[in-house]
Structures are given as C-alpha cells and as structure tokens.
Amino acid sequence: MADVTASDSALRRFLHGLPGVDAVGLQARTATLGTRSIKTTAKAYAIDLAISMIDLTTLEGADTPGKVRALCAKGISPDPTDRTTPQVAAICVYGDMVATAKEALTGSGIHVAAVATAFPSGRASLPVKLADTRDAVAAGADEIDMVIDRGAFLSGRYLEVFEEIRRVKEACVREDGSGTAAHLKVIFETGELQTYDNVRRASWLAMLAGADFIKTSTGKVAVNATPPVTLVLLEAVRDFRAAVGVQVGVKPAGGIRTSKDAIKYLVMVNETLGDDWLSPEWFRFGASSLLNDLLMQRQKLSTGRYSGPDYVTVD
Amino acid sequence: MSERLSVLKTYKLFVGGKFPRSESGRVYEVTDAKGKWLANAPLASRKDARDAVVAARKAFGGWSGATAYNRGQILYRVAEMLEGRRGQFVAEVAEAEGLSKSKAGLQVDTAIDRWVWYAGWSDKVAQIAGAANPVAGPYFNLSTPEPTGVVAVLAPQESSFLGLVSVIAPAIVTGNTAVVVAGERAPLPALSLGEVLATSDLPGGVVNVLSGRTAEIAAPLASHQDVNAIDLAGADPELATELERAAAENLKRVLRPQPVDWTAAPDTARLLTFLETKTVWHPTGA
Numbered sequence: 001m002a003d004v005t006a007s008d009s010a011l012r013r014f015l016h017g018l019p020g021v022d023a024v025g026l027q028a029r030t031a032t033l034g035t036r037s038i039k040t041t042a043k044a045y046a047i048d049l050a051i052s053m054i055d056l057t058t059l060e061g062a063d064t065p066g067k068v069r070a071l072c073a074k075g076i077s078p079d080p081t082d083r084t085t086p087q088v089a090a091i092c093v094y095g096d097m098v099a100t101a102k103e104a105l106t107g108s109g110i111h112v113a114a115v116a117t118a119f120p121s122g123r124a125s126l127p128v129k130l131a132d133t134r135d136a137v138a139a140g141a142d143e144i145d146m147v148i149d150r151g152a153f154l155s156g157r158y159l160e161v162f163e164e165i166r167r168v169k170e171a172c173v174r175e176d177g178s179g180t181a182a183h184l185k186v187i188f189e190t191g192e193l194q195t196y197d198n199v200r201r202a203s204w205l206a207m208l209a210g211a212d213f214i215k216t217s218t219g220k221v222a223v224n225a226t227p228p229v230t231l232v233l234l235e236a237v238r239d240f241r242a243a244v245g246v247q248v249g250v251k252p253a254g255g256i257r258t259s260k261d262a263i264k265y266l267v268m269v270n271e272t273l274g275d276d277w278l279s280p281e282w283f284r285f286g287a288s289s290l291l292n293d294l295l296m297q298r299q300k301l302s303t304g305r306y307s308g309p310d311y312v313t314v315d
Numbered sequence: 316m317s318e319r320l321s322v323l324k325t326y327k328l329f330v331g332g333k334f335p336r337s338e339s340g341r342v343y344e345v346t347d348a349k350g351k352w353l354a355n356a357p358l359a360s361r362k363d364a365r366d367a368v369v370a371a372r373k374a375f376g377g378w379s380g381a382t383a384y385n386r387g388q389i390l391y392r393v394a395e396m397l398e399g400r401r402g403q404f405v406a407e408v409a410e411a412e413g414l415s416k417s418k419a420g421l422q423v424d425t426a427i428d429r430w431v432w433y434a435g436w437s438d439k440v441a442q443i444a445g446a447a448n449p450v451a452g453p454y455f456n457l458s459t460p461e462p463t464g465v466v467a468v469l470a471p472q473e474s475s476f477l478g479l480v481s482v483i484a485p486a487i488v489t490g491n492t493a494v495v496v497a498g499e500r501a502p503l504p505a506l507s508l509g510e511v512l513a514t515s516d517l518p519g520g521v522v523n524v525l526s527g528r529t530a531e532i533a534a535p536l537a538s539h540q541d542v543n544a545i546d547l548a549g550a551d552p553e554l555a556t557e558l559e560r561a562a563a564e565n566l567k568r569v570l571r572p573q574p575v576d577w578t579a580a581p582d583t584a585r586l587l588t589f590l591e592t593k594t595v596w597h598p599t600g601a
Contacts, residue, residue, distance in 0.1 A: 304538070305540055306538070307541070308368075308542075309541065311540055
C-alpha cells in the first residue's frame with residue numbers, strides 16, 4: 001500500500017477509486033440492524049460492555065480541575081451503590097486538564113485521552129498543532145484525539161491531510177525514552193464531510209497515515225455520530241484489516257445518549273466486525289450523558305424497578 | 316345515493332402531548348354497560364408507563380415553574396374546550412356507564428364545573444397550605460406549598476369522567492405533572508379528555524393518559540423511582556396494598572382509595588395531598 005501515498009495524485013487516484021457508498025442501502029442496513037431486540041442477559045452484557053467502552057468526556061470552556069476530578073471519580077466508580085459496575089475506558093479532556101485527570105486516575109488503569117490539534121475546528125498551523133499534541137503527551141496523555149483539517153480534505157489536498165496525521169502520530173511518541181507512544185484517534189467531523197463517500201475516503205486516508213482509532217465527530221457541530229456514518233467507518237476498518245493486516249479501532253462520538261442507541265451500535269459492531277472489535281481496546285463511545293442512562297438501565301435490571309435521574313450524579 | 320360508510324375512531328394513548336399507539340401494539344375491546352362493542356382502546360404496557368413518566372418528568376420543570384396565575388388560566392381554558400365538546404362527552408359517558416342522556420349530561424356539567432373550581436385554586440392554595448410561622452427570634456418564617464413532582468393517578472373505575480376529572484385536576488393545578496391510568500372498563504372518556512388537553516395550551520407531558528389493565532400498568536408506576544406520589548383511587552383493596560408496599564421503596568406519597576361520592580362537592584384534601592412544604596427563614600431587619 002506504500003505506493004498509494006507516494007504522491008498527491010496517487011493518493012487521490014486511490015481514494016477516488018474506492019467503491020462508492022450506496023447511501024440508500026447503507027441506511028436500510030443500519031435501520032434493519034437497529035430493530036434487533038436485545039433483552040435480559042444479553043442486555044445486561046451489552047450494558048456492562050458499553051459502560052466499559054465509554055470515553056467519559058468533558059470538553060467545555062467552563063471545565064475546572066474540580067469538575068475533571070469529579071468526572072474521574074465517576075469513571076472509576078460509575079455507580080458507588082453497585083461495585084460490580086465496570087469502569088469506563090478513558091476520561092477525555094482538553095490538553096491543559098491532562099495532568100489533573102492523570103493524577104485523579106492514578107492506579108485505576110483508566111486512560112486519559114486529550115483532544116489536540118486545535119480541537120474542535122482544527123484551524124491552526126501545523127507547528128501549533130504539533131506543539132499542542134506534544135504538550136498533551138508530555139503531560140501524560142495515553143490517547144490523543146486529533147481533528148483533521150476539513151478545509152484541506154474538502155478542497156482535495158489529501159496528501160496534506162495525510163502528512164499532518166503522520167506528523168501528529170510522530171508527535172505522539174513519548175519523549176521519556178521509553179519508545180512508547182500515545183494512541184492516536186483521528187476525528188473526521190463527519191457532519192462536515194457532506195457525503196458518505198468522503199467519510200469512506202477519510203477513513204482510508206487516516207488508516208494509511210497510521211491512525212490507531214478513527215472517530216466520527218467532535219460533538220461540537222450540529223450533526224454528530226449517526227449509525228450510517230459509523231457503519232461506513234466499521235466497514236472501512238474491516239476492509240483495511242483484510243487488505244493490510246492492521247486492526248484499527250472505531251469511536252463514534254456525540255449524540256449517543258441512550259442505552260438503546262448504544263446497544264444499536266454494539267449490534268452493528270458485532271454484525272460488521274464480530275468479536276474482534278467488541279472490546280474497549282477496539283471500540284469506544286465518546287459520550288457524557290450516555291453513562292447515566294446506562295446506569296439507570298443497569299439499576300432497572302438489577303432491582304426490577306425503573307430508576308430515575310435522582311439516583312445518578314448530576315454532571 | 317349510496318349509504319355513507321361510518322368513520323370509526325382510533326382511540327390512542329396521550330403521552331408527552333402526542334397520541335401514540337401502545338408500544339406493545341396491543342388493543343382491547345371496550346364495551347358499553349350492556350356489553351355491546353364500542354371501540355378498541357390501546358392496552359398499554361409497562362414500557363408505555365415508563366415513557367409516560369419520562370414525559371411527565373420532562374414537563375415538570377416548566378409546569379411547576381409557571382406562575383400560578385398562568386396555570387389557572389390554562390386550566391380554565393381546558394374547561395372552555397370541554398364545554399365545546401360537551402356533546403361528545405355526554406354520549407361517551409352515557410354509553411360507558413349506561414346512563415340516560417340527561418343523567419350523563421349532569422355528570423359532564425358537574426365535571427366541567429369541578430374543573431373550573433379546581434382551576435381557581437391555583438393562586439389560592441398557598442394561602443391555605445402556607446403560613447407565616449411565629450418563631451422565637453427576629454425572623455420571618457414562611458412556609459409555602461410546592462408541588463411534589465410526578466404523580467401517578469389511577470382513575471376511579473366507577474366514574475369514567477366525573478371521577479377522572481376529580482382526580483386529575485387537583486393533582487396538576489398545584490404544579491405537579493401526572494401519569495393517569497384510565498378506568499379499565501370505560502377508558503374512552505379519558506382518552507378523549509387527552510384530545511381536549513392537547514388543544515388547551517397545556518404543555519405536552521403535564522397530563523399523560525394510559526389505558527389498559529390497571530394492575531399491569533400500576534405496578535411499574537408504583538415501584539418507579541422517578542415517580543413522587545401515587546393516587547390509588549382506581550385500585551381495589553388487594554391491589555392497593557400491593558402498590559402501597561411497592562411505593563414505600565422511594566417513600567412516595569400515597570393517597571389510599573376511599574369511598575367517594577364523586578357528585579358531592581369536594582374539599583381541598585386531594586389538592587393538599589400532593590404538596591411538599593418549603594419553609595424559609597429570613598431576618599426581619601431593623
């Protein structure tokens with residue numbers, strides 16, 4: 001696959017040579033998968049799995065160290081009244097909150113994910129984006145969520161986007177001499193990419209550039225993760241592994257608020273990719289309010305009584 | 316000219332200001348007092364009950380936060396709409412309860428008057444249930460009644476419209492929102508009331524009407540952790556005991572079933588049941 005990234009024209013030829021997405025078929029497929037009925041023990045399993053896949057997120061201008069610490073405490077013990085509740089996968093914060101989160105999560109095994117590269121717009125020069133990334137990695141981030149330059153992508157400068165992802169990936173290497181690197185998640189902001197074809201192209205582009213995860217959205221625009229868009233990503237990682245032999249993770253983010261939605265996504269993962277991706281290592285939910293709904297559903301299953309918002313935290 | 320085909324009405328639930336069918340897709344046959352088929356009513360499931368509670372909770376902030384004056388105006392508007400649909404309700408009550416047109420008419424008139432009576436209480440209940448308490452110190456000590464939250468209401472089985480109005484109006488006039496389980500045998504007036512409420516400026520979700528088996532719908536409502544009170548008017552003694560036990564789990568306010576003559580003028584008991592008292596201290600100043 002190395003030759004397809006040799007030049008701008010080769011990359012364009014490759015990306016535009018990808019099969020087009022059948023939009024109607026895609027929507028019909030997700031609608032069909034969305035009708036699966038997941039009940040009782042399967043539902044309990046799905047809820048716990050979904051909780052363990054959450055990147056519990058706070059990305060507000062008003063974030064304080066106290067709020068981040070509270071979120072970390074919640075991530076470690078989502079339901080203090082029921083210790084069998086699994087931990088979340090990661091806490092996702094802005095770069096300047098990484099040290100606070102890292103300290104609050106010491107010993108828990110929960111990762112700290114930092115958004116970087118001028119999140120959410122991605123409108124900054126490359127040196128600034130790289131500095132942003134290095135700063136978060138130096139502060140201890142285990143995962144970096146970068147945004148692509150949609151302006152460059154939409155105007156067809158694919159190699160520029162490719163190079164940018166590659167450079168950010170290099171910046172994820174820790175400078176402590178351990179030779180390890182933070183995991184790189186690449187956000188496409190699919191709500192701004194206009195077409196499913198573009199989403200498929202962006203997926204391949206990011207995977208070729210070395211993304212460890214591909215992620216739908218920032219959660220900061222009107223249209224965030226949708227089931228059809230996520231299915232395009234899932235098919236892309238499946239085809240990429242078949243072609244190149246490298247497994248890449250998927251993270252839908254934004255707008256997933258209910259357990260029902262989360263379970264629909266899990267059904268999609270299982271039907272498209274199978275067991276290999278059904279773990280927090282390969283599939284994540286970028287969400288904040290989803291966790292409370294999952295906890296309420298979990299309480300319903302364990303007590304038989306419908307729970308309410310009085311029995312979960314106010315975030 | 317050929318004979319005109321009649322247009323049969325599809326009765327539906329009233330949840331969150333919309334008219335959904337039961338999530339379960341089920342219906343049951345509703346008959347008149349002599350057993351003749353009248354219509355199919357939705358047979359609501361526990362998931363419909365859950366959805367109704369979510370809708371009621373969502374509506375609570377706006378409705379309880381509206382001024383008492385505004386709530387009174389909206390409830391009065393409901394009475395105006397009821398007046399306009401009087402004929403329909405008279406027919407439905409007559410069929411449901413096997414009454415003559417004139418007796419049913421009396422029931423409907425009493426129900427509308429009762430609605431107006433309760434509407435008037437919206438900006439007066441604080442004077443009755445609140446107080447300026449004398450305390451040993453230079454403080455104003457003021458108690459004011461506040462709505463308790465989401466109230467599950469099991470409508471009376473024996474009075475399909477007058478009884479129904481007599482349990483809904485006192486629950487919502489003070490700012491609560493309600494999930495109403497219509498009488499099992501005669502739910503049609505309750506489902507039609509939903510259509511009136513939907514066109515009366517009442518925000519969606521303040522009143523939600525479910526029809527079906529009272530015992531089936533009431534059980535999840537009684538144990539629901541996000542329901543603050545339950546009116547057991549429509550439960551038989553055995554069911555009431557069971558529901559009261561389930562309601563104890565999150566300390567719901569419970570109004571036990573009692574023999575009520577719905578045609579008699581009510582007192583404020585129902586109105587005052589679903590209130591919480593908030594007391595504030597404030598220095599009197601110099």
